[in-house]
Structures are given as structure tokens and as C-alpha cells.
Amino acid sequence: MEKKQAPISFTIEKNYDSEFCGSIPLHLVNLIQPHGVLLALDPQDLQIVQVSENVEKVLGVSVADFLNQPISKFLPTHQWEDIQQKVNGKGKQEKIPFSITFLVQGKETNLTALVHPKEEYVLIELEDNQDTSSKDSFLKLYQQIKYLTSLIKQAGSTKEIAQITVEEIKKLTGFDRVLAYQFDPQWNGIVIGQAKEEDMDDYMDLRFPASDVPKQSRDLYFSNPYRLIPTRDYTPVKLMPLINPLSQRFTDLSDCNLRSVATVHLEYLANLQIMASMSLPLIIDNQLWGLISCHHKTPINPSYELRSALELLSGIVSGQLAAKERENTIALKAQLRGIHAQLLEQLYTIPTLAEGLLSGTPNIQDLLNLSGAAVFFEGDVWTSGEVPEASDLKELVYWLRRNRTEKLFVTDTLPHQYMRARDYKGVASGLIALPINAEQGEYILGFRPEVLQTISWGGDPNQAIQMEADGKTYHPRNSFATYQETVKQTSLPWLEEQIEAAETLRSAVLEKIIKERY
Missing domain, CATH: 3.30.450.20 (PAS domain)
Known part of the structure; x- marks a missing residue:
């Protein structure tokens, strides 16, 4: 079976978002x-x-x-x-x-x-604030920001926006490597854009475990417009007195650009073979969508003017990414609405419910991108496409009745949740179940086949955190060499718009049944 690169929305069963790292009070x-x-x-x-x-x-x-x-x-x-x-x-x-x-x-x-x-x-x-840049630096920065904005407005995809952004930021700042990094649903990050010097390691398309940017660090990006470490080789400076006299506690440095960095992160930078870093958040709809991460082989301290330009750029890029995602969502929803309208007309013109859903073009497989479908209704079973054997279907419905009652059930890892599905993972690693009357075992089922998917990690994620014997001290992994993992018993992920389309279809089916019966 062909292996495909796992998409960003792909479900990874193991949780790499370390609770230990995420509990450290960095502020x-x-x-x-x-x-x-x-x-x-x-x-x-x-x-x-x-x-x-x-x-x-x-x-x-x-x-x-x-x-x-x-x-x-x-x-x-x-x-x-x-x-x-x-x-x-x-x-x-x-x-x-x-x-x-x-x-x-x-x-x-x-x-x-x-x-x-x-x-x-x-x-x-x-x-x-001694700025060594030329007198017309503001004009240059303004022109470059305008140029970048015009480029990303013409981009055709999220990845194209990311790639244009990192290339232009590298030119603007002189950093040796600039990465655009998008979070997946489990907070692992995948590099979707990269611009670098030839002698720097290549991280394009690699995924990094969530523990690399733990929850505490992610939360602080809402307080700080950027995170700058001019050099990892520094001696931290204490506040005097140690305890804030006004609060009688440590001073909360959440908002401060100068806040010192955890030793483990400095060790992480050393393992990346970089001396300086700067990262900027990409925030969409008040959610941390990703990061722009800048690396330099030697110490570097960008001026406030340049930092302010980058802060502005991260907001512009976030806005363009949000616009592109909205544009894609609108287009997909329009396509699904068109298929739904034709399917609805078919439901009311073809005598039986199952035929209305499974026969003709378009049908439920077209609406939800299925490889097979089954309808359990009024004691009968109808199928189309590739589906499990009849006895397996009945067992699956029994499992659904026992575990999932009145709600839509969606998974792209059915064999991980239902042991018997491992016998037919080739046709049903993904399942979407629309209850009609769960108590009576009446369901509309949609299936997706197993797709062997390759996750290319930046280093072994199982070695992301290495604890010492005391159970308190830990170190980051010291290798970022590509580590490939083949994930089995999974299907392509279900898009949010497809799940909404399934809910809408279920409502239409229930309305039709009620009209016919009453």
C-alpha cells in the first residue's frame, strides 16, 4: 500500500504534550x-x-x-x-x-x-536604543512590509503564504534560518515553510513533538508579541530584592521581553547548533495557529525598529492565513451545499431512503468522500462501495448502540477504538456514523480505508525529554535527524466541513422520516 505524508490535521495517537514541561511556571x-x-x-x-x-x-x-x-x-x-x-x-x-x-x-x-x-x-x-541602521531604515522597512503584504495576498495556498513569508523575513532580518511552523490538533508542529543558509540543517515538512513548545510557552505568546534570545550564552540577571515588596511574591514577568529562558531551552538551542533565536506567534481567531521561528548561528540582537516591523508582519501574515483558510472553507462549504441540495432532491424523488442516499449521482459517498456506505433502516441493510462483511456490520452497529447512542460518531482510527475492526482495516479504518434511531440500531454508516501514513519527525519524539535519575532534572533530545514513523490503521482525517455536512444530512433524513410517518 502506498505511504502518504501525514497531513497536519492527522490524528496521532500518542500524546507528546508533556504535562511536566507544561507545568513549569516560566513567568x-x-x-x-x-x-x-x-x-x-x-x-x-x-x-x-x-x-x-x-x-x-x-x-x-x-x-x-x-x-x-x-x-x-x-x-x-x-x-x-x-x-x-x-x-x-x-x-x-x-x-x-x-x-x-x-x-x-x-x-x-x-x-x-x-x-x-x-x-x-x-x-x-x-x-x-543605539540603532546602527541607516537613516532611511523606516522607509526601507515600510517598503519591504508593503512588498511582502502584496506577495502573500496573491498566494494560492497556506503553504505558499508560509514560504513567501519566511523567504522575505530572512531577507529583512539576516537570520540564518527562518521557519514557518503550524500546530496540529495535538500541538505537535510541522514545518510548512523554510528559508535557510546552505550549511543549515533542513527541517522542511518535519514534525516536532508538542513538548518542544509546551503549554506554558504557548500561553505566553498571547502576552508577548515575540520571544527573543540574542544569545544562548548568557548569565541570567537577578531582580533585587528577590521578592517583590508590593506583592510579596516573585514578580510576574509574563509580559516582559527580557524574561530569562529555562536552561533546558538553552540546551535545546545548543542541540540545534544555533546561538540566537526569535519567534513570533501566528494567531487566528484567538487561537495559536503556528509560529515563525528565526535561528542564527552567532549572537544577534535586532533593533526595536526591526522587532516592531516583525511584530507587525506576524499580524499581517496571521490575517492573510485566516483569510485563505476562510476562503478555502467557503469554497468547500459551497461545494458540499451543492451536493447536499442534489442529494436532498434525490431523497424526496426516489421511493426508499436507502436508494436515495446510496444510488445515483451524487450520493452520500460523494458528499462525505467515502469509499463505502451502509444504511440500517427498518430491519434491512443496504450497502454501496467497499464495506465490511454483513456479520461485521451487524457487530459494528451493536458496538455503536452500546457505546455511542444519539450523537454523530466520527473517527479516523476505528481499529484503535474497536478491536474487531482490525480484521477489516483495509475498508474501514475511518468511520462516520449518523444515528437515525440508535435504540433500534438504525444508522447511516460511512467508511474510509486504511491509508499508511508517514510522519517525519525532527528527531525521535519518544526521546524528546530525557529525565535524570532524580526525576526532576531533564534534557531535550540531542539529535534532530529525521525519524520516520509509519502509522497504520488510520484513514484520511475528517474535515470539520464534512462533519457539519453529515449533521445537516442527518437532520434532513430525520425530517423526511417524520413527515412520512406522521
């Missing part, structure tokens, strides 16, 4: 990366109550001299007023960086600031 690490300074202020008087210990290196003033001082002491009046407005103003949820000048012992230090007002305290991130 409470109380450490930051050293390319910036973090301040925590009292929201009432904007007095500094907590500061990262690298403040002396950046601003030339000790932690002790900075703590418990009003931030106004170090700022020009107009910038102090600007921060007050950002803390108290209506737009406080907007993460918009701005330039700020610290005046310390007669020395001016120009930085880029980002304010995060919270209920108990205010966080301010500070980074060096």
Missing part, C-alpha cells in the same frame, strides 16, 4: 536576560521597589542607590510626565516602546523603554 523565573534592565515601580508614586542587578553596569548607579527612589529623580520632566500618562492612561494595554533618557551623576544614557502597568506594580523594561 515566575525572577531572572532576566542581560541585554536590558528591568524596574518594578509602585503604581501610586512610581517609586522604584525592585531592579535588576545589572543596573550599575548600564546606568552607572548601584542597586542600593536606585532602590526606593522615585523614578522622576532620574528623568527629564517631560519624560516623567510621559510615563505617568502611560501608567494611568487609557492606552496602558498597548505595548509601544519609546525613547527615554536617564540622567545619572551628570551622565545621560539613552534607552528604549517599554511600560507594563499591572494591578500591584508597574514594570519598565529598558534596552540600549
Whole structure:
């Protein structure tokens, strides 16, 4: 039997979304990366109550001299007023960086600031804003964004959008490798777009287990427009004092770009043979759809201007992906509505229910993309296409009656759920069951055959997490060599639109039966 590359919506029986990795409180690490300074202020008087210990290196003033001082002491009046407005103003949820000048012992230090007002305290991130790019960088960025937008609007598919995006982002940023990564229903990710230097490993079409981007990390993408690690070879910087005096807890760094990275992730980057990374979320309908992941072989720290451009681009790309998916959905729904209308006309013009569903063109097989179908109604059984033997069909209906009563039942892994189906997996690895009268064993059944599907993993997913003897310390896999797995006893997945079409058909059949009987 021919092996096909498993589609993104394909059901993978094993769950690789590690609960252990997903339970680590990443937002409470109380450490930051050293390319910036973090301040925590009292929201009432904007007095500094907590500061990262690298403040002396950046601003030339000790932690002790900075703590418990009003931030106004170090700022020009107009910038102090600007921060007050950002803390108290209506737009406080907007993460918009701005330039700020610290005046310390007669020395001016120009930085880029980002304010995060919270209920108990205010966080301010500070980074060096010395931009080495040319004076017309804004115009160049604007032109490139416009160009990319026009290209992806003309793309014919999701994969084409992804490929155009990674190619243009690579040109824009200079990163050595840029990947577009889409999540499957079990949160494993598959690379659907790639642009890279020739000497970088090829990850196109490879799937990565969900534990590579655990739940905690996925959730944080809704708080952060991007995740930047300028270099994995850094020493984390502590916040002083350790416990936030206002909350009496570790400071919540969910919103902070400077938040330090778990050691295991830095080890993961080392195993990927990269020094720096940046990732941007692709969010559709308030769901994390995928990521744009940028890798670099040496340390790299993109300017705020470039980061802002990438943030904007990720939103534009997300919008175009959503539009393309809606376009595909609308087209498929229109096609299914057309088939349904013809099938409905057939149901009311052909004498028996089974003939109306199974005979003629189109029929239920055309509507739901089936290889075979069976109708159990009023004590009789009718079939079309390839279906299990009569005795197997009766046993299957008995199993459905016992386990699935009044609801539509859909699976693309029937042999995994119903042991007897392994004997006829070649014709019925996929099943859709429409109950007419479940108590009486009346069903419309649709079948799909087994399709041997190959999953190409980026490394063995069973070795994704390697625990040490203490049961607490763990390491990521150290090899990303392609690991292929052939999945058996599965059919092609059922599309959401096909399931909706089946529900609509079931309603139409029940309405017809009621009209005829009453």
C-alpha cells in the first residue's frame, strides 16, 4: 500500500504534550536576560521597589542607590510626565516602546523603554536604543512590509503564504534560518515553510513533538508579541530584592521581553547548533495557529525598529492565513451545499431512503468522500462501495448502540477504538456514523480505508525529554535527524466541513422520516 505524508490535521495517537514541561511556571523565573534592565515601580508614586542587578553596569548607579527612589529623580520632566500618562492612561494595554533618557551623576544614557502597568506594580523594561541602521531604515522597512503584504495576498495556498513569508523575513532580518511552523490538533508542529543558509540543517515538512513548545510557552505568546534570545550564552540577571515588596511574591514577568529562558531551552538551542533565536506567534481567531521561528548561528540582537516591523508582519501574515483558510472553507462549504441540495432532491424523488442516499449521482459517498456506505433502516441493510462483511456490520452497529447512542460518531482510527475492526482495516479504518434511531440500531454508516501514513519527525519524539535519575532534572533530545514513523490503521482525517455536512444530512433524513410517518 502506498505511504502518504501525514497531513497536519492527522490524528496521532500518542500524546507528546508533556504535562511536566507544561507545568513549569516560566513567568515566575525572577531572572532576566542581560541585554536590558528591568524596574518594578509602585503604581501610586512610581517609586522604584525592585531592579535588576545589572543596573550599575548600564546606568552607572548601584542597586542600593536606585532602590526606593522615585523614578522622576532620574528623568527629564517631560519624560516623567510621559510615563505617568502611560501608567494611568487609557492606552496602558498597548505595548509601544519609546525613547527615554536617564540622567545619572551628570551622565545621560539613552534607552528604549517599554511600560507594563499591572494591578500591584508597574514594570519598565529598558534596552540600549543605539540603532546602527541607516537613516532611511523606516522607509526601507515600510517598503519591504508593503512588498511582502502584496506577495502573500496573491498566494494560492497556506503553504505558499508560509514560504513567501519566511523567504522575505530572512531577507529583512539576516537570520540564518527562518521557519514557518503550524500546530496540529495535538500541538505537535510541522514545518510548512523554510528559508535557510546552505550549511543549515533542513527541517522542511518535519514534525516536532508538542513538548518542544509546551503549554506554558504557548500561553505566553498571547502576552508577548515575540520571544527573543540574542544569545544562548548568557548569565541570567537577578531582580533585587528577590521578592517583590508590593506583592510579596516573585514578580510576574509574563509580559516582559527580557524574561530569562529555562536552561533546558538553552540546551535545546545548543542541540540545534544555533546561538540566537526569535519567534513570533501566528494567531487566528484567538487561537495559536503556528509560529515563525528565526535561528542564527552567532549572537544577534535586532533593533526595536526591526522587532516592531516583525511584530507587525506576524499580524499581517496571521490575517492573510485566516483569510485563505476562510476562503478555502467557503469554497468547500459551497461545494458540499451543492451536493447536499442534489442529494436532498434525490431523497424526496426516489421511493426508499436507502436508494436515495446510496444510488445515483451524487450520493452520500460523494458528499462525505467515502469509499463505502451502509444504511440500517427498518430491519434491512443496504450497502454501496467497499464495506465490511454483513456479520461485521451487524457487530459494528451493536458496538455503536452500546457505546455511542444519539450523537454523530466520527473517527479516523476505528481499529484503535474497536478491536474487531482490525480484521477489516483495509475498508474501514475511518468511520462516520449518523444515528437515525440508535435504540433500534438504525444508522447511516460511512467508511474510509486504511491509508499508511508517514510522519517525519525532527528527531525521535519518544526521546524528546530525557529525565535524570532524580526525576526532576531533564534534557531535550540531542539529535534532530529525521525519524520516520509509519502509522497504520488510520484513514484520511475528517474535515470539520464534512462533519457539519453529515449533521445537516442527518437532520434532513430525520425530517423526511417524520413527515412520512406522521
